[in-house]
Amino acid sequence: MKDVKKVSAVIVSCLVLLGVGVSVVQAAAFTLPNPFACGTPCTLFTLLSTIIDKIILPIGGVLAVLSFIYAGFLYVTAQGSADKLKTAHKALLYTSVGTAVLLGSWVLAKVIENTINQLK
16 A cells, blocks of 8 residues: 555656646747758758767767876876776777877868869
């Protein structure tokens, strides 16, 4: 009997919270900007450029910073242990290579974009 009361109390509280959440969302009149808004000639090229510049690079940059922080944490916690230092060194190396690939791909994409725009 106690379990039924607990379950019904949880269900009622969830429904109340759901109702309050729905009413708050309906009351708030807000708009979200379209991150894929392309310019006047909306083409596949501009869409891909927007995705790379506004989504992939910021996420990759944040992940790169977090990876560098993690590699530094591994170095600090190694405390002279050869195995832990080797693991930390590998983490730093892989983070550096990944960041170089991310930035290198962006530079290559910009070079190709400028070349195509010059040929038009």
